[in-house]
Structures are given as structure tokens and as C-alpha cells.
Amino acid sequence: MSPIQNNASQLYRITYEAYSKFANGINRCSNFQEIGKVAEKHLKYIFNFHVIKLIIEKDNKFMEYSLCGNNIWFGQKSLADLNNEELNLFKTGIPIRTAHIPENIAQGKLDISKLKNPYLWSWLFNKDDHKMIVSLVADEERVFNSRDIEILKLAADCFDAKFKELNLKREIAKKNRILQGALTTIQNKNEEIYKINRNQKETIKKRTEEIVKKNEKLLKISVLNAHNIKEPLSRIQGIIELFDLMDDESCRQELLPRLKSSVNEMDEIVREVIDMASRELIELKVKIDDPNHFSR
Known part of the structure; x- marks a missing residue:
């Protein structure tokens, strides 16, 4: 085996091991805070980035999850909070690679001016009942290239599955609270009738x-x-x-x-x-x- 092939094989093995740890860690998460910790710990060994951002859209409601170094943030967003690149991507579905990087992409946690030839990469993934945009910023020091897209898609699917699971659990918990409230009301009414x-x-x-x-x-x-x-x-x-x-x-x-x-x-x-x-x-x-x- 040539040195190049040996290095490629070793890199593949390291990437696979890192992704396995990432996927297993995400699978064990029970809330968004834990997802952030797992991503911050393992994602940097899978592909290079300065900022990675996920936006999930369902029924015109938006959920953002972002990671920049040790900084993690997530929460509900409105259509007005999206930047032009994200709006255009939702509209056309055409992947983006551009040197024009929105200033607020890292919410002030990253100085874009200090990066070396940074690029913004963005993709739109259509799911069964929702859409997901994955964006990241990389530069010459943290290089992201087209070969990393497949592993990025796997990581995005992993995120998406866990987000879907957590949202489903949250909806179930909400409905259970409603049902419990209804049950309590019925019990109170039965007591009144009695x-x-x-x-x-x-x-x-x-x-x-x-x-x-x-x-x-x-x-x-x-x-x-x-x-x-x-x-x-x-x-x-x-x-x-x-x-x-x-x-x-x-x-x-x-x-x-x-x-x-x-x-x-x-x-x-x-x-x-x-x-x-x-x-x-x-x-x-x-x-x-x-x-x-x-x-x-």
C-alpha cells in the first residue's frame, strides 16, 4: 500500500471512529444541551469548520442550532431572523458556496475578519415533513471541501433524527399534560356529581x-x-x-x-x-x- 493510500485509509478510519462516537453520543442525548456538548466534543474530528448552523423549518416555524468553538446556542426563530442566503436557499434549494458571509451568522462569537479566505457553505435537505438548512463557515486554516459533504450529510441526518425524537417527546409530554389536566377536570367533575x-x-x-x-x-x-x-x-x-x-x-x-x-x-x-x-x-x-x- 502506498503512503498516500495508507494516509487515506488512516484518515478514513479516524473519521469513521469520530463519527461513531459522535452518533452514539447524540443517540444517548436527552435534551438540546447534551446535543451541544456532544457536537462540541466530537464534530471537530469529522470535518473542519469555524461555525456550523442548522435551521429546521416545519409548518413555517423555525428552530436554530449553532456551534462555534465552545459556544452553543439554539432556540426558536422567525422568518425575519433568517439571512438572505438562507431565505434564498429555502426558495431555490440550490446549494451555496460564497465568500459573502453574514455578519450575524455566529451572533458575535466569531470575528469573520480574522479568518483567511473564509467561505460559507449551505445546503437544503428536504425531509418527509420538514426542511433543514445546514450551513458552515470554513477557511484556509480549517479547510472544508466537497469530499466532506457526505459525512456532513450523515451528521445532519443524525442531528435531524435526534431533533425529531426530542420534539416528538416534547409534543407527547405536552399532550400528556393536557390529558392529565383533562383527567383531573373529569375527576373533579365526577366528585362534584357524586x-x-x-x-x-x-x-x-x-x-x-x-x-x-x-x-x-x-x-x-x-x-x-x-x-x-x-x-x-x-x-x-x-x-x-x-x-x-x-x-x-x-x-x-x-x-x-x-x-x-x-x-x-x-x-x-x-x-x-x-x-x-x-x-x-x-x-x-x-x-x-x-x-x-x-x-x-
């Missing part, structure tokens, strides 16, 4: 008991007053029988006063019965009509 049903049962029970008590009281009143009415009624019946045995004058002088007295006595008793029954019925109606009475 309390309402329990209160209704208690109210019905109390009303029934109240009605039974009033009926018993009315029955006692009727029995008691039936006994009280019986005495004057018996006297009236006796006086009426005496009418057949006495003359008119005797009836007027002796029997009529007694008859009037007995009638008045019975009338008084009947009035008392009516008054007592009326008071009990009115009191019962007030309690039944009062929705808060039986819940006290």
Missing part, C-alpha cells in the same frame, strides 16, 4: 322524614280532636232526641241554650283543629319549598 347526588339523596331522605313526621303529627291531631269533638257532638245528639219528648216552650227554655253551648264548644274545637293542621301544613310547605332547609 357530592350533588349524595346531597340530593340526603335531601330527599330528610324531606321524606319531615313529611312522615308531619303526617304522624297530623294523625295525632286528628285522633285527639276526634275525641274532643265526640263529647259536644254526643250532647247535641242527646238534645235533639229530647226535642221529640218535650213541648216547644220547654225546648226553647231548656234545650236550645244547651244546644247552642254544645254547638259553640264543637265549633271552637273544630277551629282549633283547623288552625293546628294549617300551621303544620304551612310549616311543612315552607321547609319543602326552601332548597337550603334540608342541606343545613
Whole structure:
């Protein structure tokens, strides 16, 4: 094997090992901060760059992830935050290699003027349900060439798969929170319904008991007053029988006063019965009509 072939083979092996470590590290990440640490540690051994930037677009929403040296940043972006090269790339899909580098590509974390003949490389990758732009800045000290594009695509796919996984987990967690909130609401409503049903049962029970008590009281009143009415009624019946045995004058002088007295006595008793029954019925109606009475 020639020295050139040997060097190429060794470089390939180093690159493959570096990519394997990078991919395995990304696969174990559980958040974006961990992705940044893995990328900062391993990506520099796969290909050269000063800045690498990924923009993922889905449903007109943009997510940016950037790495510059030890500086890592990511977050939501709007269409207005994209530079002209990125906007043009989203529109045409044509890869870019240009010496015109946007000043804000590294958000002030890299002085472009100190680089030696820097170039901006950008590609657009169309995925199933989203698009992804990968951009990087390299120069003569950190050379990036077309041979590195394939390994860059692999790294981009690795990033994309992990971003998709994390976003899916975030969506699932969000929906779980919504479902948990809905479940809590349902449980609270069920508890309210249970309390309402329990209160209704208690109210019905109390009303029934109240009605039974009033009926018993009315029955006692009727029995008691039936006994009280019986005495004057018996006297009236006796006086009426005496009418057949006495003359008119005797009836007027002796029997009529007694008859009037007995009638008045019975009338008084009947009035008392009516008054007592009326008071009990009115009191019962007030309690039944009062929705808060039986819940006290």
C-alpha cells in the first residue's frame, strides 16, 4: 500500500471512529444541551469548520442550532431572523458556496475578519415533513471541501433524527399534560356529581322524614280532636232526641241554650283543629319549598 493510500485509509478510519462516537453520543442525548456538548466534543474530528448552523423549518416555524468553538446556542426563530442566503436557499434549494458571509451568522462569537479566505457553505435537505438548512463557515486554516459533504450529510441526518425524537417527546409530554389536566377536570367533575347526588339523596331522605313526621303529627291531631269533638257532638245528639219528648216552650227554655253551648264548644274545637293542621301544613310547605332547609 502506498503512503498516500495508507494516509487515506488512516484518515478514513479516524473519521469513521469520530463519527461513531459522535452518533452514539447524540443517540444517548436527552435534551438540546447534551446535543451541544456532544457536537462540541466530537464534530471537530469529522470535518473542519469555524461555525456550523442548522435551521429546521416545519409548518413555517423555525428552530436554530449553532456551534462555534465552545459556544452553543439554539432556540426558536422567525422568518425575519433568517439571512438572505438562507431565505434564498429555502426558495431555490440550490446549494451555496460564497465568500459573502453574514455578519450575524455566529451572533458575535466569531470575528469573520480574522479568518483567511473564509467561505460559507449551505445546503437544503428536504425531509418527509420538514426542511433543514445546514450551513458552515470554513477557511484556509480549517479547510472544508466537497469530499466532506457526505459525512456532513450523515451528521445532519443524525442531528435531524435526534431533533425529531426530542420534539416528538416534547409534543407527547405536552399532550400528556393536557390529558392529565383533562383527567383531573373529569375527576373533579365526577366528585362534584357524586357530592350533588349524595346531597340530593340526603335531601330527599330528610324531606321524606319531615313529611312522615308531619303526617304522624297530623294523625295525632286528628285522633285527639276526634275525641274532643265526640263529647259536644254526643250532647247535641242527646238534645235533639229530647226535642221529640218535650213541648216547644220547654225546648226553647231548656234545650236550645244547651244546644247552642254544645254547638259553640264543637265549633271552637273544630277551629282549633283547623288552625293546628294549617300551621303544620304551612310549616311543612315552607321547609319543602326552601332548597337550603334540608342541606343545613
